[in-house]
Amino acid sequence: MTTPIVNAKSEAQRYVDSVFNELKEKYAHQNEFLQAVEEIFISLVPVFEQRPEYIKHNVLSRIVEPDRTISFRVTWQDDQNRVHVNRGYRVQFSNVVGPYKGGLRFHPTVNKSIMKFLAFEQIFKNSLTGLPIGGAKGGADFDPKGKSNSEIMRFCQAFMTELYRYIGPDVDVPAGDIGVGAREVGYLYGQYKRIRGAHEAGVLTGKQPGYGGSLARKEATGYGLVYFVEEMLQDAKMSFLDKTVVVSGSGNVAIYAMEKATHFGAKVVACSDSNGYIYDPEGIDLKVIKEIKEVNGDRISTYVNYRPNAAYTEGCTGIWTIPCDIALPCATQNEIDGESARTLIANGVKVVAEGANMPSDLEAINEFLNNGVLFGPAKAANAGGVATSALEMAQNSSRIYWAFDQVDLKLHEIMKSIYAQCKQAAEDYGYAGNLVVGANIAGFVKVADGLLKEGVY
Structure with missing residues (x-):
């Protein structure tokens, strides 16, 4: 990602660097944690430039240590x-x-x-x-x-x-x-x-509907991802209609992202599991995927038994060599590296949005942002699942169930709001269009302000 341009010797930069360096010394072997922290820290220097009270109260050190x-x-x-x-x-x-x-x-x-x-x-x-x-x-x-x-x-x-x-x-x-x-x-x-x-039904979410669970929870992360991308596309004067989509993974997130993208007029041509990936140039048959994964519990390789014109390839990384307009990584962390990002860009990808948690490494994110690819970071794009979990908590507290369409409508509005927050924060801090910076800042400021209001504890 493009590093915010500020005075390298500023108090804000020195503060962010010092906190991160202390963290690296303390948790040198926690690579995934340090990667996540670094990705956020890069975005926050302009915040500390404008909000020096965060430095005074050492908000950053407090936020990176778990309770x-x-x-x-x-x-x-x-x-x-x-x-x-x-x-x-x-x-x-x-x-x-x-x-x-x-x-x-x-x-x-x-x-x-x-x-x-x-x-x-x-x-x-x-x-x-x-x-x-x-x-x-x-x-x-x-x-x-x-x-x-x-x-x-x-x-x-x-x-x-x-x-x-x-x-x-x-x-x-x-x-x-x-x-x-x-x-x-x-x-x-x-x-x-x-x-x-x-x-105490509210102690866990993701329960079966009818037993304390919310309708639309299974679909929520995948649907929410597509709702977020829909907002990105609309701002760029585009839509899902007739776009080619590649989705990694074949769990709930991937399946329901494919379902909603198809509903919006896209053609999904590939998906994967931990063994390999399938490519169906005629468009993935979602009924077959659901039968394989949700009914039979089989590997994705069996798809070719139903659709002989499709191809199965061992190994997962090759899925990003398939040309597409929209890439939705929904499998696991760090599945897209710099090389895969460059391949996607060379093949004309227009949008990448993360359905999994941290599926793109920092090099890949930099490649997307520096080459004009619309990029939706995980903490914003895949928030639909936890948002619907919170809606399940609300239903449990009030001892009622909402209809599927009611939950889905609330989810759609939440994802629109998340996109708007990210877009606005990016603009407010001088990085219009950079949703990585926008998501990091919008999410951080709310928590940081809460820490200040609660005092030191």
């Missing part, structure tokens, strides 16, 4: 009565705006650095929604793949037995993430109720 990081052992038995041990986490980063809020991720790559990066990003993402929710994240290095329902249930019960004492409807409200869907949330909530002896 608490909880780590615990999770012991469970498989179907053969063998005992397994995993490591669980909950990073409660900031509750300035509201109760801690953020998903739980069950994946073998989970570690403290990834949890901190996700929780740190969640602070500003949640701030942008305009809803009263703070930032947190959690999970475990448990791999649900290949496990039976009974094994997953026992793991979830063991995990919640350790976590329950740190969460509550007005304290910390976890949700789902990679490896944690409505099934896992149900098992987690069942154990929470068993331990607490109370029906």
